[in-house]
Amino acid sequence: RRTGDPEVVYGAGKTPAQVVAILRALHERHPDRAVLATRLGEDARQAVAEQLPEADLDPVARTAVLGPLPEPSGSVLVVGAGTSDAPVVREALVTARVHGARAGTVLDVGVAGLHRLLAVREELDAADCLVVVAGMEGALPSVVAGLVGVPLVAVPTSVGYGASFEGLAALLAMLNSCAPGVVVVNIDNGYGAAVHAARVARAAHR
Amino acid sequence: RRTGDPEVVYGAGKTPAQVVAILRALHERHPDRAVLATRLGEDARQAVAEQLPEADLDPVARTAVLGPLPEPSGSVLVVGAGTSDAPVVREALVTARVHGARAGTVLDVGVAGLHRLLAVREELDAADCLVVVAGMEGALPSVVAGLVGVPLVAVPTSVGYGASFEGLAALLAMLNSCAPGVVVVNIDNGYGAAVHAARVARAAHR
Amino acid sequence: RRTGDPEVVYGAGKTPAQVVAILRALHERHPDRAVLATRLGEDARQAVAEQLPEADLDPVARTAVLGPLPEPSGSVLVVGAGTSDAPVVREALVTARVHGARAGTVLDVGVAGLHRLLAVREELDAADCLVVVAGMEGALPSVVAGLVGVPLVAVPTSVGYGASFEGLAALLAMLNSCAPGVVVVNIDNGYGAAVHAARVARAAHR
Amino acid sequence: RRTGDPEVVYGAGKTPAQVVAILRALHERHPDRAVLATRLGEDARQAVAEQLPEADLDPVARTAVLGPLPEPSGSVLVVGAGTSDAPVVREALVTARVHGARAGTVLDVGVAGLHRLLAVREELDAADCLVVVAGMEGALPSVVAGLVGVPLVAVPTSVGYGASFEGLAALLAMLNSCAPGVVVVNIDNGYGAAVHAARVARAAHR
Amino acid sequence: RRTGDPEVVYGAGKTPAQVVAILRALHERHPDRAVLATRLGEDARQAVAEQLPEADLDPVARTAVLGPLPEPSGSVLVVGAGTSDAPVVREALVTARVHGARAGTVLDVGVAGLHRLLAVREELDAADCLVVVAGMEGALPSVVAGLVGVPLVAVPTSVGYGASFEGLAALLAMLNSCAPGVVVVNIDNGYGAAVHAARVARAAHR
Amino acid sequence: RRTGDPEVVYGAGKTPAQVVAILRALHERHPDRAVLATRLGEDARQAVAEQLPEADLDPVARTAVLGPLPEPSGSVLVVGAGTSDAPVVREALVTARVHGARAGTVLDVGVAGLHRLLAVREELDAADCLVVVAGMEGALPSVVAGLVGVPLVAVPTSVGYGASFEGLAALLAMLNSCAPGVVVVNIDNGYGAAVHAARVARAAHR
Amino acid sequence: RRTGDPEVVYGAGKTPAQVVAILRALHERHPDRAVLATRLGEDARQAVAEQLPEADLDPVARTAVLGPLPEPSGSVLVVGAGTSDAPVVREALVTARVHGARAGTVLDVGVAGLHRLLAVREELDAADCLVVVAGMEGALPSVVAGLVGVPLVAVPTSVGYGASFEGLAALLAMLNSCAPGVVVVNIDNGYGAAVHAARVARAAHR
Amino acid sequence: RRTGDPEVVYGAGKTPAQVVAILRALHERHPDRAVLATRLGEDARQAVAEQLPEADLDPVARTAVLGPLPEPSGSVLVVGAGTSDAPVVREALVTARVHGARAGTVLDVGVAGLHRLLAVREELDAADCLVVVAGMEGALPSVVAGLVGVPLVAVPTSVGYGASFEGLAALLAMLNSCAPGVVVVNIDNGYGAAVHAARVARAAHR
Ligand SMILES: Nc1ncnc2c1ncn2[C@@H]1O[C@H](COP(=O)(O)O)[C@@H](O)[C@H]1O
Ligand SMILES: Nc1ncnc2c1ncn2[C@@H]1O[C@H](COP(=O)(O)O)[C@@H](O)[C@H]1O
Ligand SMILES: Nc1ncnc2c1ncn2[C@@H]1O[C@H](COP(=O)(O)O)[C@@H](O)[C@H]1O
Ligand SMILES: Nc1ncnc2c1ncn2[C@@H]1O[C@H](COP(=O)(O)O)[C@@H](O)[C@H]1O
Ligand SMILES: [Mg+2]
Ligand SMILES: [Mg+2]
Numbered sequence A, B, C, D, E, F, G, H: 001r002r003t004g005d006p007e008v009v010y011g012a013g014k015t016p017a018q019v020v021a022i023l024r025a026l027h028e029r030h031p032d033r034a035v036l037a038t039r040l041g042e043d044a045r046q047a048v049a050e051q052l053p054e055a056d057l058d059p060v061a062r063t064a065v066l067g068p069l070p071e072p073s074g075s076v077l078v079v080g081a082g083t084s085d086a087p088v089v090r091e092a093l094v095t096a097r098v099h100g101a102r103a104g105t106v107l108d109v110g111v112a113g114l115h116r117l118l119a120v121r122e123e124l125d126a127a128d129c130l131v132v133v134a135g136m137e138g139a140l141p142s143v144v145a146g147l148v149g150v151p152l153v154a155v156p157t158s159v160g161y162g163a164s165f166e167g168l169a170a171l172l173a174m175l176n177s178c179a180p181g182v183v184v185v186n187i188d189n190g191y192g193a194a195v196h197a198a199r200v201a202r203a204a205h206r
């Protein structure tokens, strides 16, 4: 890759056999680097488990990682508003690690229960880059960005119903954040947010 | 009015002369009650000032009130996220008073500066009904509704640009609030929110 | 809960086992209070029926209640436009009771058959708060709010097809009600409407 | 015209001189028939008044009629929800007459004041075709269509603000009417509704 | 029914047992009149076939009719653009007959093959009311309304893909028809169009 | 230009002085080729008329051409539905000529008056590429594409009101054309359609 | 066909039996010409394979061709951005051949890997017409149209998630291309693009 | 500011007098730091020029800066697709400098002229963070992100017409970028993009 990033397989719309074959081929080319597959359905994960037993599978993130993780440099903290946002939170977590950052998560710190959020403020402040994941009204990034000056990527999720319009409400909210410096990715795109966050975190420790 | 509410003139799309004439007629019919006019442009407010000098004009709210306010009962607190939300905040304030509630405002308590909001928590808790006004990402009602259990009406405003789509982003956010019990009115509709809030507040002190 | 409300489990996206476990845990913490679970699919309701036989299940509302209801105070009346709106009507009914209000329903009083609505006018007037549920063109709240001055929460439902756009038509109609004081919640959100209505009703009888 | 209708000039986007010239030319071709011009701005109406003094101008409808009206046959009743709907109501009125029907109007019978509507029920029943005009939530056609079985054309208007989206809310409401047989035209299209209504009315008296 | 129309059961969202029970009850109340059920799935149609063998089933229209059709008066012609529009065309056909009009269909006369349409022009002209059904770009009503001056109801269908947005493209096209007097109903609403058309047709032969 | 096309100045958002300066500079670089400027307001056209008197101005198309037109090869026919579509029709006409095609126009051949269209059928058939311009319901391209097999580019215009949504209705209609091979450009983009059409026409005569 | 094109069966919404019957009938009428069927599901393709063994099936394109291809004239090159766009790419490929052009494909030349695109520049330049297929942000047509002056049809695909809104993002991007002369078809409409492209290609070699 | 950022005045909707007063007050509080005002109309800029002559005004960016810029650390490069994007490009440039980064611009490197972009590739690679600004189809960020691995913020602009829907097309395109790690801000929000970019750039040089 011209951009220096690891190879990533986007699993949606691929057969289990295709996923296994691509993962294996990429791994053989560079056995010393991690290869990541995202958006793996249950079938694909089972095929990987059987045919690539050394792969590291995450059923919540729906990811598989093959090959050793890079030496981490810089830290990404992934913050999730609700329990239903877990798949996106973990996709970001795994992706950040594969892209060379140390990474952790803080969960269930929605805006309707501020004390939980205020309790982790120092943890937020200590990260090199934050990924803030929220569905429904998508208010969490504004609140976090009002607390700390750390670079912050907002991820809207499709969690919600009715006038959430599959994540559109959260997406629009995040794009209109009254807190300065909030940047946004596509609905449910934990992967893209973490690629950016890992680059930012690594650069801070070069 | 069958519903017991005062008469209200919606000024948008009416000529200054029409506004003055309707206000005068309604006032003459019931000189002991307040009549409210909303959405008055500068021309209409000037015509009212000249021809109905006893009217109480509010240039920010763009309202006029003619006749004595009712004896207040119960309290409405109108909370505004930003300075640009002031016209909607004050339309709600004036409307609540005309509809029989005691009413006050708390301004500039946006979600990107939580300490300001936390500082007024007791004031929020003491109201019989809250009207929470916010534009852009419309996150304030969720945060307030997570702090106190008081009935709360959210008002999205058209403040913002680009993907705020003239208040749509804030409206969707409020409809998807993760805090239970948040109810919503049309974009910029401080009037409607205050009618509901005043009814709730008065009922609490019957 | 800081807001004084009962605990509520949102069943959508949770496994039957998760629903049962959370209900049990919350119930054990406060056996003297009701715990509510909403949006339970058939599987979840069956699991609750088997493993928590003392729970009160409502197959139309898709709810389960565990523990004793609070002593009711104040009254909520839930008004439904059509038979297809029943799940939302009953979700509101159960929620209002769990949140401490007396609650009842009036069904099938759509705007295309006014006599049915006019026949229950006194019942409408006697409530402390109304929840008005309608799909398709969502006209019922305007008509009801023109008849009585009681605080009123409108709930659009996803009932309809084509240009109803899954409840969007009803939502927009309700937000634009020409009757003053109509407040609105998300599409199909009987729960949120009833939380607000129960608070209003209880406050009227403190 | 192959369809037997009178000639109509759509004034929007035409200069006053163009409007006058087209009206004159059409009138000279058939001096025994009425020619209609719609959507005339103030300038165009003034030019017509000066240069075609025999034309019949309606400043509310923004129309001009040149030549004798046809002998009327059948009756169209145009029903308007609010005072701001007047331009559309009158455009329909004038158009119906030019297209050969007897026509009248009933105004200010919004759904939030049902008694006004119920008071004119016999008038509604006596028409051959109804044109029902409403903005904001657009609920009036459903209520009228529930009262009488007369063919009914609904006209949404752009009256409203915020989530009315320039008449979209009313348009969607009317398309989703729960009353059977409601047909709809474009936002503010009093002209189109009246062309249909006049055809229906005339056919009923052939 | 206050409006004089027959009773109609909307089958969507009802169980086969419910459909059978309602049809039977309505039929017993007025055995001399037709009762119509629409939007019946295969299960519901089979239940009707078995338990109400005297019912008249139409698998394309997805309707059932129980009881004798009224004496027809006036004629409705249902015109369909493409073969995929057949369910909507036939729903309109059956509905028109149940509502007291003589009714027939003309199929596959899309705008991309004008000769087929021009060949039936006299048939179009002879009807008392036309129902014109089209999906995709929804152009057919404009073309037909340019050929004949008969009252015309346009029905957009959800036939199409991509930017047809489930019938929205056809709906918007029909609302913007450049041919005067085209009125429109909801997407796929053959029923509503035919109720209006039958009223118009009957009135023309009173 | 790498693509072999002439230089084109997009006038919208440029000052008259800027337009004149760019036109002059481009013309001086290649005095033997035509330079085109589009979307020129009245001010810009007047500045060009005064300072570049040899420029060829078209007030309807809002264009200016400086330098000799190329030797034409192949023919483009621009077909317009209504008189209000004239600016787009002429922008296409001028653009096609500057891009090396012979070009002409056929006007006012809307779908609601088919005879006018059928009368020019041979002219349509004789062109190497058609540009078909229509607003409102945008039906004309489907009808033309059903008559002849010539390559055809459809241009939706913003002519219309209400549910035309500034040309969206026509755009969607054209994208969903039931006639095969209709390709579409942006709303009001006569320029883009003609660039494509001229390339197609020239290629047919190489 | 009046337009000179081959007959095409649109398979979506047709039963396997219907597809086989129509293909057979069309083939029998003109055994010397190719008949094309598109959008065939697995069942339909299997039925064709069994009952029309001489048909040429393409499982990726989801097409069947019966009868001999026409003698090709002119060349169409179909360019695809990503592997998920393959079904649309191949639908275009097969369609172009059935409509009388020589056709080939270039795959996986997305804008995020420009070198792959630059490497095939001469191939792009040699075609008579390009069909450029891309999902997600739909940027490929702009880049290709900046490289070569060949007539180019852009096809947005529904590949993507979240804010791609089933291909809407790519469609809008292509309609707004800053490269002159890009024309666009409906989402996933490889067929329509290829009909236009084949006409253009054939005309260039007459 | 809790987040360590400079104070910023959002000029839209403020009177010139208000802008001057706020700038002066903020400057007096911290004369050693820069204060920034954005979205200043011509009137506001003139008032600032007269009353705060030491302010640094940028008429293209529509900004004013009062007080010394911070010592720069790290570099931001702002890349613009077209000349009409200049106001957003310069708003980003000024903001990045006020927020402590070295900053420069590269202009007119749209995707339809790749050579211009390829020529500055090393400059792109040398930045600590890129801000990529584009209107219309918004394709530039994908192309840049395919060339270099530098953290990149995309800014859609409202430049375009018709189906650009005031920047929506570009916004959606950027959210769906097929290049990994592209993050996005609101339409025309050069300010927000630069706040994020400056934080990233400064962190890389701590
Ligand atoms: N600011 C406002 N927003 C929405 N509705 C309003 C507002 N002010 C007044 N109204 C409503 O408009 C009605 C009066 O309308 P009108 O008769 O046109 O003056 C009042 O009874 C209120 O229901
Ligand atoms: N108010 C109106 N709304 C919609 N269409 C109209 C209206 N007035 C006239 N028209 C149509 O516009 C046609 C005349 O258009 P024009 O030739 O541009 O004047 C008439 O034949 C009518 O079909
Ligand atoms: N009317 C138009 N609509 C769309 N694009 C245009 C138009 N006129 C010119 N253009 C494009 O704008 C480019 C010039 O833009 P500029 O450098 O801003 O003048 C030309 O190369 C064309 O691609
Ligand atoms: N151009 C801009 N776009 C978006 N937000 C801005 C812009 N300029 C300033 N802001 C934000 O607006 C806040 C100041 O708003 P105000 O107090 O109304 O002047 C600043 O702290 C920034 O967060
Ligand atoms: Mg959330
Ligand atoms: Mg706000």
Ligand SMILES: [Mg+2]
Binding pocket: C081, C082, C110, C134, C135, C136, C137, C138, C139, D178
């Ligand atoms: Mg309903």
Ligand SMILES: [Mg+2]
Binding pocket: C178, D081, D082, D110, D134, D135, D136, D137, D138, D139
């Ligand atoms: Mg109304």
Ligand SMILES: [Mg+2]
Binding pocket: E081, E082, E110, E134, E135, E136, E137, E138, E139, F178
């Ligand atoms: Mg069709």
Ligand SMILES: [Mg+2]
Binding pocket: E178, F081, F082, F110, F134, F135, F136, F137, F138, F139
């Ligand atoms: Mg047109």
Ligand SMILES: [Mg+2]
Binding pocket: G081, G082, G110, G134, G135, G136, G137, G138, G139, H178
């Ligand atoms: Mg792509």
Ligand SMILES: [Mg+2]
Binding pocket: G178, H081, H082, H110, H134, H135, H136, H137, H138, H139
């Ligand atoms: Mg651009």
